[in-house]
Amino acid sequence: MPPPQNAMEIYKLLDKSNCRECGEQTCLAFAAAVYQGRKEIQRCPKLDQATIVRFSDNSKDQNNVEQNRDEYLEILQNEVCNIDLAAAAERVGADFSGGKLTLKVLGKDFSVDTSGKLSADIHINPWVAVPFLDYIRYGQGLPVSETWLSFRELKDGKERYPLFQKRCEAPMKRVADTYTDLFDDLVRIFGGKQVQKQFESDISVILHPLPRVPIMLCYWLPEDGLASSLNVFFDDTADKNLTIGSVFSLGAGLCQMFEKLALRHGFPETVSFK
Numbered sequence: 001m002p003p004p005q006n007a008m009e010i011y012k013l014l015d016k017s018n019c020r021e022c023g024e025q026t027c028l029a030f031a032a033a034v035y036q037g038r039k040e041i042q043r044c045p046k047l048d049q050a051t052i053v054r055f056s057d058n059s060k061d062q063n064n065v066e067q068n069r070d071e072y073l074e075i076l077q078n079e080v081c082n083i084d085l086a087a088a089a090e091r092v093g094a095d096f097s098g099g100k101l102t103l104k105v106l107g108k109d110f111s112v113d114t115s116g117k118l119s120a121d122i123h124i125n126p127w128v129a130v131p132f133l134d135y136i137r138y139g140q141g142l143p144v145s146e147t148w149l150s151f152r153e154l155k156d157g158k159e160r161y162p163l164f165q166k167r168c169e170a171p172m173k174r175v176a177d178t179y180t181d182l183f184d185d186l187v188r189i190f191g192g193k194q195v196q197k198q199f200e201s202d203i204s205v206i207l208h209p210l211p212r213v214p215i216m217l218c219y220w221l222p223e224d225g226l227a228s229s230l231n232v233f234f235d236d237t238a239d240k241n242l243t244i245g246s247v248f249s250l251g252a253g254l255c256q257m258f259e260k261l262a263l264r265h266g267f268p269e270t271v272s273f274k
């Protein structure tokens, strides 16, 4: 039997008794927590050893981070139906009116209503929709500290960092190398802000994909035989305001948007959609 491939498959393995022995309110919430890496599957005492082993083997495959996000999005939408959205809005710094929670994603309104339906001023990309709901559902809403860390320094970021580098930082650098107006466009189109050069970079831009989860891109131009370089930094509260899986998704989502932007501006050689 192949290993489980996504959060819904994890849910299908569970007892579905909602007994709460794992510390979650429901089996569905537990499946989501395992998928996000917040809980070990062993925390459910009702699973047999064979299932645990089967899942554990699969969890070593980092490519799962990107698998079947649509099913996971559906789980989160179901969960959001069962929470107090007004209280969640207060916690995460969002507005709540007319039964709808709204916050800014890259400077544009992004909303979810009490039935879990999403609406936005921008295209609803699942790479952004999942972190958006995750932020509402699980984020602590801590104020931004303005202490910047790399992805690998975030909690549980170290082992995912090689994949983050491959899927986010390396392709973003390729875009920045070719499409030189990228950073100006990030400021203009996505409400970004150029900041005083950080970590001795040549260009530093801060974006707000979620209000309390800023992302800083630092780019170093090629110099004296050294290649250019690009690193992505997160506020040190990012792993408390969002799950690490969603922090990854935001990076991957931003990267895809940059590639599309470059394509629109006639730079097909930068594009490497996965």
Ligand code: SF4
Residues within 6 Å of the ligand: 014, 015, 016, 017, 018, 019, 020, 021, 022, 023, 024, 025, 026, 027, 030, 031, 043, 044, 045, 046
């Ligand atoms: S312990 Fe297992 S069966 Fe009980 S609620 Fe958690 S996941 Fe469901």
